[in-house]
Amino acid sequence: MRARSALVYTVLRLLAFLVPLGILLLFPIFRELPWLAAVFAALIGLSLSLLFLRRPLDQVTGDLAARRAERRAANRRTAAETDADVEDAVVDSTSDGRPGSER
Numbered sequence: 001m002r003a004r005s006a007l008v009y010t011v012l013r014l015l016a017f018l019v020p021l022g023i024l025l026l027f028p029i030f031r032e033l034p035w036l037a038a039v040f041a042a043l044i045g046l047s048l049s050l051l052f053l054r055r056p057l058d059q060v061t062g063d064l065a066a067r068r069a070e071r072r073a074a075n076r077r078t079a080a081e082t083d084a085d086v087e088d089a090v091v092d093s094t095s096d097g098r099p100g101s102e103r
Contacts, residue, residue, distance in 0.1 A: 005059040008056055012049070012053055012056060016045040016048040017042060020048075
């Protein structure tokens with residue numbers, strides 16, 4: 001579901017840009033200055049996405065935050081296991097296997 005929400009948000013953002021761009025390019029002035037049509041379409045698309053795409057944006061950012069939290073938790077477990085292994089190695093190297101022979 002994570003990839004689906006990101007894909008939906010991306011497609012909606014592209015449509016919010018491409019539809020106004022297509023409409024603006026129908027006007028004669030924007031046919032002569034297509035870069036100006038692109039600038040206006042970007043501003044219109046940004047405005048539309050801020051107004052109407054709040055829910056898909058929240059889903060995408062929530063999924064990204066959950067994925068990041070999972071990665072951090074996995075790294076913490078790995079760090080704790082590594083720390084325990086290092087401590088075990090130090091204890092093993094300081095004793096020769098007999099009880100009470102620690103330095």
